[in-house]
Amino acid sequence: MGVRVGIPRALLYYDYFLLWSTFLENMGVEVVVSQKTNKKIVNNGIKSAVDDTCLPVKVFLGHVLDLNAKKVDYIFLPRYISVEPRRFMCPKLMGLPDMVKQLLPGIPPTLVVDIDARKNGGDLPVEIFRLGRLFTFNPWKIRLAYKTAIAKQKEFKKRIIQGLTPEQIFLEKNVIQRKNTILEDINRPESNDLKIGLLGHGYNLFDNYINMNIQGKLKEMDVQVLTSKMFKEAEMNSGLKRLQKDIFWTFGRETIGSAFYLLQNKIVHGVILLVSFACGPDSIIMDIVERAYKREGVPCLTLILDEHSGEGGVITRLEAFIEMLKWREQGDESYLSSHGESLDCPESPI
Ligand code: SF4
Structure with a gap:
């Protein structure tokens, strides 16, 4: 042996x-x-x-x-x-x-x-x-x-940029060969699906026990998901141009580059940041992304993962976030902010 x-x-x-x-x-x-x-x-x-x-x-x-x-x-x-x-x-x-x-x-x-x-x-x-x-x-x-x-x-x-998960690739399971990247597929002009970015480290995005199967839950809600691993170098670099100073961490570059690329090209209806509790780099990256999304009025939900995160609480927040995104879309109520203040409705008392 x-x-x-x-x-x-x-x-x-x-x-x-x-x-x-x-x-x-x-x-x-x-x-x-x-x-x-x-x-x-x-x-x-x-x-x-x-x-x-x-x-x-x-x-x-x-x-x-x-x-x-x-x-x-x-x-x-x-x-x-x-x-x-x-x-x-x-x-x-x-x-x-x-x-x-x-x-x-x-x-x-x-x-x-x-x-x-x-x-x-x-x-x-x-x-x-x-x-x-x-x-x-x-x-x-x-x-x-x-x-x-x-x-x-x-x-x-x-x-990965064609939209497969690491485990599918490692196990050669459901390995479909696509011509396009997942971003090109999702970003078709005729698509009316709800699209969100799911951003974070690979181990938070793809370990279904740590993230409480968030990708499966979003799929059940008919949401199209783009993770921060699904971007080409050029796309990430184009997103990073918004930063005044280069980012020091490799994973920070992926998260911020993809977050800003999605924002400047108006590809998604909102993003979810998957962040580890007690992670130094994440605490800074999260703040940079949240501020940029808030400034542009695009919803951003941060889920902090630790061993005490209860599945029920995460599902409730996820459902509320997706409902809010649908509401903004279907009711043309884009003035409804996910950030706690009115964006473009001056007469709103909020
Ligand atoms: S501190 Fe953050 S970046 Fe470092 S291993 Fe933990 S989660 Fe990953």
Whole structure:
């Protein structure tokens, strides 16, 4: 039996799983993924974490413990420092391998690779070569595995902007090949559907336990959803031009770029921000997006996710928000503000 390497189904799993699983499988490794997030995983993560950690990191710890129970040989823990020039990941992601080792001392050995766009350029980054050498001495095998993994990752990005979810792509389930991106499909002039932007980190958008299946609920309400992962680079960059100063965080760039692109092109009727409680970057990003939407009179709902968020409360807020959007549309009552003040109806007493 080959070496078994566990990949936690949390945090950047939703962005980079295909890259790492392809690379490791081409190294002859058996990749084991933790089960989908559930109550036990969340509770185990909460028990192990320090109090002021954000929910996604607590969930990540629970997934590592799940892999520990699956008796894997190694746990794969990339240290994401920077994945693009001049921008960085959040400090919790940078320190994640150390945090895991400190908080969960009994787990199997970890495989840590540093992902740092400032250092790891070139055909075959040193850190990838170092990882590959644990499994083979053949440099050509490592190079080929890396090239294959990069090609898969590019394909993943293409399919995400076509509107598929990461899990559909990873499992090759319901993989429809579209000609257009989901944005082009939703943005047809003849479409009268209610459209909203759902913006946030991949792990909040696609982990249905953390987000209480928000995408499924919106689908049931016949709402067309565009997530912040479904935009091309050029679209995000065009949105970012509104900012006077470049944004420092990669995820902030995605959220703000997509939020502003939707706003300036009047694509959606409103946006929902999915934000993690105790997330430093989110607290700033949320404020920037909320202010811009308020200024232009476009509804914006912020849902803060933590382990105490009750499903009932989230559904009620979601339903009220969607009802308000329909009301504004159908009744031509766009003066009805979602921000607590009248926008264009001077005689309104509000
Ligand atoms: S970006 Fe926010 S939610 Fe994500 S790991 Fe960092 S603190 Fe947590």
